[in-house]
Amino acid sequence: MKPLLGANESHPAHIVNAHGSSPFVLICEHASNAVPEKLGDLGLSNEDRQRHIAWDIGAAGVSLGLSQLLDAPLIMQCYSRLVYDCNRPPESEGAMPVVSEVFTIPGNAQLSADDRLARTSGVYRPFMDAIQKLLDRRAAHGQRAIPVSIHSFTRVYRGQEREVELGLLFDRDDWLAQKLVGNFPGVNTQFNEPYGPQDGVMHLMNLIAAPRGLKHLMIEVRNDLITEEAGQKAWAERLAQALRKAVH
Amino acid sequence: MKPLLGANESHPAHIVNAHGSSPFVLICEHASNAVPEKLGDLGLSNEDRQRHIAWDIGAAGVSLGLSQLLDAPLIMQCYSRLVYDCNRPPESEGAMPVVSEVFTIPGNAQLSADDRLARTSGVYRPFMDAIQKLLDRRAAHGQRAIPVSIHSFTRVYRGQEREVELGLLFDRDDWLAQKLVGNFPGVNTQFNEPYGPQDGVMHLMNLIAAPRGLKHLMIEVRNDLITEEAGQKAWAERLAQALRKAVH
Numbered sequence: 001m002k003p004l005l006g007a008n009e010s011h012p013a014h015i016v017n018a019h020g021s022s023p024f025v026l027i028c029e030h031a032s033n034a035v036p037e038k039l040g041d042l043g044l045s046n047e048d049r050q051r052h053i054a055w056d057i058g059a060a061g062v063s064l065g066l067s068q069l070l071d072a073p074l075i076m077q078c079y080s081r082l083v084y085d086c087n088r089p090p091e092s093e094g095a096m097p098v099v100s101e102v103f104t105i106p107g108n109a110q111l112s113a114d115d116r117l118a119r120t121s122g123v124y125r126p127f128m129d130a131i132q133k134l135l136d137r138r139a140a141h142g143q144r145a146i147p148v149s150i151h152s153f154t155r156v157y158r159g160q161e162r163e164v165e166l167g168l169l170f171d172r173d174d175w176l177a178q179k180l181v182g183n184f185p186g187v188n189t190q191f192n193e194p195y196g197p198q199d200g201v202m203h204l205m206n207l208i209a210a211p212r213g214l215k216h217l218m219i220e221v222r223n224d225l226i227t228e229e230a231g232q233k234a235w236a237e238r239l240a241q242a243l244r245k246a247v248h
Numbered sequence: 249m250k251p252l253l254g255a256n257e258s259h260p261a262h263i264v265n266a267h268g269s270s271p272f273v274l275i276c277e278h279a280s281n282a283v284p285e286k287l288g289d290l291g292l293s294n295e296d297r298q299r300h301i302a303w304d305i306g307a308a309g310v311s312l313g314l315s316q317l318l319d320a321p322l323i324m325q326c327y328s329r330l331v332y333d334c335n336r337p338p339e340s341e342g343a344m345p346v347v348s349e350v351f352t353i354p355g356n357a358q359l360s361a362d363d364r365l366a367r368t369s370g371v372y373r374p375f376m377d378a379i380q381k382l383l384d385r386r387a388a389h390g391q392r393a394i395p396v397s398i399h400s401f402t403r404v405y406r407g408q409e410r411e412v413e414l415g416l417l418f419d420r421d422d423w424l425a426q427k428l429v430g431n432f433p434g435v436n437t438q439f440n441e442p443y444g445p446q447d448g449v450m451h452l453m454n455l456i457a458a459p460r461g462l463k464h465l466m467i468e469v470r471n472d473l474i475t476e477e478a479g480q481k482a483w484a485e486r487l488a489q490a491l492r493k494a495v496h
Contacts, residue, residue: 089460090387117388125384129377136373139338140365200461207459211451212337 001114004122005036010078012123013130016064022072023144023247027131028063029086029204030056030151031076036122042082043106053100054080056152058226063150065236070243075131077123082108084123087149087204090116094200095124101158131208139212146176147209147216148243152223153194164193167220171197171206176217179246184238194220249362252370253284258326260371261378264312270320271392271495275379276311277334277452278304278399279324284370290330291354301348302328304400306474311398313484318491323379325371330356332371335397335452338364342448343372349406379456387460394424395457395464396491400471401442412441415468419445419454424465427494432486442468 005012014031033054035042041049048054060076067074077086082105088095096119098108111119131147138145155162165188168177174191181189195201202218209216219239226232253260262279281302283290289297296302308324315322325334330353336343344367346356359367379395386393403410413436416425422439429437443449450466457464467487474480 090384091460091462113389117385120384120388121381125380128380132373132376133369136338136368137365140368141361203459207455211455211459212339213448214339 001118001121004038004118006038009036010034011130012078012127014076014078015130015134016074016076017067017071018073018134020067020071020073022070023146024070024072024243025131025134025138025145025147026063026067026070026072026074027147027149027204027208028056028059028074028151029077029127029149030081031060031063032078033080034078035080035083039083039107042108044082044103048103049080051103052152052154052223053103053105054082056150057223058221058232059150059152061229061232062152062221062226062236062239065233066150066240066243069236069240073134075127075134077127079123084119086124086127087201089203089207090120090124092200092203095120128207135208135212135214145214146247147205147214148176149204149218151218151220152226153220155222155224157194162194162222164188164190165222165225166190167193167195169196169201169218169220170216171202171210173210173215173217175215176246180217180242183242183245187238249366249369252286252366254286257284258282259378260326260375262324262326263378263382264322264324265315265319266321266382268315268319268321270318271394272318272320272491273382273386273393273395274311274315274318274320274322275395275397275452275456276304276307276322276324276399277375277397278329279308279311280326281328282326283328283331287331287355290328290356292330292351296351297328297330299351300400300402300471301351301353302330304398305471306469306480307398307400309477309480310400310469310474310484310487313481314398314488314491317484317488321382323375323382325375327371332367334372334375335449337451337455338368338372340448340451343368376455383456383460383462393462394495395453395462396424397452397466399466399468400474401468403470403472405442410442410470412436412438413470413473414438415441415443417444417449417466417468418464419450419458421458421463421465423463424494428465428490431490431493435486
């Protein structure tokens with residue numbers, strides 16, 4: 001099996017502020033729409049690779065803002081979810097999707113076992129390892145860790161408009177969601193919307209947070225609100241304020 | 249931080265029959281009572297390091313027998329649970345216990361952050377990585393995987409005698425437990441006895457199996473039944489028969 005990434009390409013986990021003092025550990029697994037050189041353009045146009053199917057539009061900007069405002073470590077995935085969706089296990093069809101929403105991904109059709117393993121070993125596994133190592137270090141130092149992942153979703157999905165603006169997503173652990181929910185006046189805030197655990201979106205948290213007994217949360221912001229830098233900054237401030245309050 | 253293991257010491261994961269054809273992937277995280285040279289005897293007598301506190305007596309023998317009978321891969325931990333209990337997360341006090349049952353472990357008292365991290369990075373993390381890599385490979389090949397861990401428990405615990413002989417342990421996924429339960433005539437078989445998810449014993453399965461959507465089970469055999477080789481062989485045969493039947 002040949003490695004997916006070239007020697008000069010980024011490690012899949014980009015860690016910002018690794019030793020941040022905040023109890024929150026931020027994760028943005030859909031931060032980037034980059035595709036490793038070896039995979040070309042995955043058979044997609046430039047335009048399609050800018051769409052939500054490739055990444056969570058605005059999520060990286062919000063995450064970086066939050067990391068700075070909270071002095072929190074942030075782990076960002078450097079490659080597109082079309083290469084490997086780090087919120088899906090290797091067993092899932094969604095990990096290397098052949099179809100995403102209404103788009104077919106030619107570069108993901110007819111992957112061999114070696115192709116699949118190269119994506120898993122090259123992108124998913126080192127990303128998860130980087131998160132686990134950061135959390136291992138905090139555990140050894142008795143430092144609190146509350147993993148929070150930052151996502152965005154499209155306003156219109158398969159022709160249907162979504163009213164929800166902020167989704168607080170959890171499986172068994174609603175602690176942080178309950179703490180936060182009352183702190184967004186004027187924002188349409190919902191639990192487990194527009195997705196929930198039944199859609200398999202709690203994979204990352206069920207892997208890196210729940211088995212450790214760590215409180216955690218997945219946050220979804222509607223992407224029309226954070227497409228531009230101003231919106232990203234405003235939402236980073238809004239979320240930072242609510243998160244700070246939750247742990248006081 | 250200095251590494252825990254010397255250059256000539258075993259990797260913490262010993263993999264047997266890595267490419268076995270069975271759908272079952274066997275795991276024995278309490279297989280060994282060995283202590284890395286650097287940690288000496290952990291302040292315990294030879295006798296105490298033979299007790300249940302250090303390992304699951306008989307579990308390695310049953311696991312090896314099962315691996316052979318089923319043609320199943322088996323991943324065994326090479327170091328004592330007193331060094332690091334791989335069925336506990338790094339956040340847990342039980343990961344490097346200062347007290348186990350009624351025994352104090354002098355070598356685990358007053359561990360520094362570096363000591364704790366060396367144990368986690370040296371034993372727990374590479375063991376989990378080895379399991380994940382094996383499962384990643386099976387996923388890439390579309391090969392079924394049903395993780396099953398093999399444990400043993402003491403007949404007398406804190407002065408109380410246990411009647412249960414075989415425990416089938418699960419958290420959310422009772423599929424395999426239900427398939428197996430009727431197949432042990434004359435054996436006192438119980439669900440989630442003598443431990444259950446409320447005791448934190450589903451950590452390994454909640455880490456390596458549940459987030460992947462893999463059916464799984466933790467098996468506990470009372471250790472007086474498998475102390476000797478003959479008992480280990482008989483139980484390996486009994487379990488192999490029931491497991492084979494479950495996937496037919």
